[in-house]
Amino acid sequence: MSKFWSPFVRDLEPYVPGEQPKMSRLVKLNTNEHPLGPSPRVIEAIRDAADERLRLYPDPDASELKDAIAAYYRLKPSQVFLGNGSDEVLAHLFLGLFKQDRPILFPDITYSFYKVYCGLYGIDYQTVPLNDDLAIDLADYQRPNGGLIFPNPNAPTGQPLSLDAIARVAEANPDSVVVVDEAYVDFGADTAIALVDRYANLLVVQTLSKSRALAGIRVGFAIGHEGLIEGLERVKNSFNSYPLDRLAIAAGRAAFEDEAWFQQGRKLVIDERESLNAVLNGLGFQVLPSAANFLFARHPDHSGADLALALRERGIIVRHFGKPERIQDYLRITIGRPEQNRELVQALGDILS
Numbered sequence: 001m002s003k004f005w006s007p008f009v010r011d012l013e014p015y016v017p018g019e020q021p022k023m024s025r026l027v028k029l030n031t032n033e034h035p036l037g038p039s040p041r042v043i044e045a046i047r048d049a050a051d052e053r054l055r056l057y058p059d060p061d062a063s064e065l066k067d068a069i070a071a072y073y074r075l076k077p078s079q080v081f082l083g084n085g086s087d088e089v090l091a092h093l094f095l096g097l098f099k100q101d102r103p104i105l106f107p108d109i110t111y112s113f114y115k116v117y118c119g120l121y122g123i124d125y126q127t128v129p130l131n132d133d134l135a136i137d138l139a140d141y142q143r144p145n146g147g148l149i150f151p152n153p154n155a156p157t158g159q160p161l162s163l164d165a166i167a168r169v170a171e172a173n174p175d176s177v178v179v180v181d182e183a184y185v186d187f188g189a190d191t192a193i194a195l196v197d198r199y200a201n202l203l204v205v206q207t208l209s210k211s212r213a214l215a216g217i218r219v220g221f222a223i224g225h226e227g228l229i230e231g232l233e234r235v236k237n238s239f240n241s242y243p244l245d246r247l248a249i250a251a252g253r254a255a256f257e258d259e260a261w262f263q264q265g266r267k268l269v270i271d272e273r274e275s276l277n278a279v280l281n282g283l284g285f286q287v288l289p290s291a292a293n294f295l296f297a298r299h300p301d302h303s304g305a306d307l308a309l310a311l312r313e314r315g316i317i318v319r320h321f322g323k324p325e326r327i328q329d330y331l332r333i334t335i336g337r338p339e340q341n342r343e344l345v346q347a348l349g350d351i352l353s
């Protein structure tokens with residue numbers, strides 16, 4: 001604390017990201033990174049972009065990447081908004097779309113950055129409890145609101161929603177923006193991008209950090225009606241004209257041009273998730289159905305804190321959320337490479353015996 005801070009800074013409750021340990025020998029299953037690297041074409045594109053042109057500012061609109069994403073999803077570039085990671089996209093949309101008279105709504109157990117942005121921007125919010133199965137029930141969101149946001153699949157639970165349910169909630173809230181955070185959608189849920197031409201109040205947010213293995217490059221995007229995108233551009237251009245650097249623009253574009261690599265990575269994660277799910281069940285874990293690149297699981301005989309600690313002692317880190325109480329015995333386990341998943345299973349077998 002310092003007397004030089006602007007007064008509101010004292011009351012901020014910043015987001016706490018999963019640990020990025022300095023030791024590299026750990027089996028790192030705690031922050032939902034992709035088990036493989038990005039496409040070799042991405043690395044090549046970054047190399048090609050790394051030359052004397054770095055003295056120049058990048059394209060403020062990152063048009064090359066916008067066009068690639070628009071082409072990939074068969075949209076107009078004016079329906080695409082880009083940010084420095086989807087966290088920045090979220091920050092801009094909270095400020096640009098959610099600072100309303102009525103409170104915004106999001107699940108009580110979800111991505112914890114939503115609450116942080118509300119604190120930063122002074123946005124009023126209400127949380128809506130997950131149902132008894134720890135799933136989002138969008139029927140619970142029928143009340144006056146200044147906007148809605150939820151991940152699909154939800155984080156950290158991994159459970160997916162149907163496009164039907166999302167279409168219904170967009171239809172039922174014509175006067176507020178409905179945001180679907182699709183950080184994990186490529187691992188098994190259906191993208192609501194298919195609905196944005198039908199609902200002018202629907203905004204879909206995605207990231208290249210998870211399914212495209214580029215967490216280290218920081219690229220995220222939003223897709224929606226041109227009117228929503230224009231509002232986001234106004235906020236972005238009042239904050240930072242160049243959120244994407246030259247290397248990120250080149251890398252992002254190449255990532256959308258190597259479909260085979262993308263599909264192969266997805267398939268590996270999905271196959272590994274299904275086999276790990278079965279093995280964990282065999283060890284007595286209760287595992288929530290997951291459409292993401294992680295599993296959310298608890299063991300009836302062991303606390304989440306004890307399990308996380310015992311795994312760490314064996315060189316494996318997973319994410320454990322101490323609160324709220326409803327999920328304190330769960331571990332969120334990122335799907336790793338096959339040999340990492342085997343190490344995890346071996347360690348758990350050890351700990352439980």
Ligand SMILES: *Cc1c(COP(=O)(O)O)cnc(C)c1O
Pocket residue numbers: 084085086087088111151155181183206207208209215218219220
């Ligand atoms: C990982 C994640 C993000 C943020 O991803 P970026 O790396 O900032 O693009 C956003 N929402 C959810 C639900 C996530 O899990």
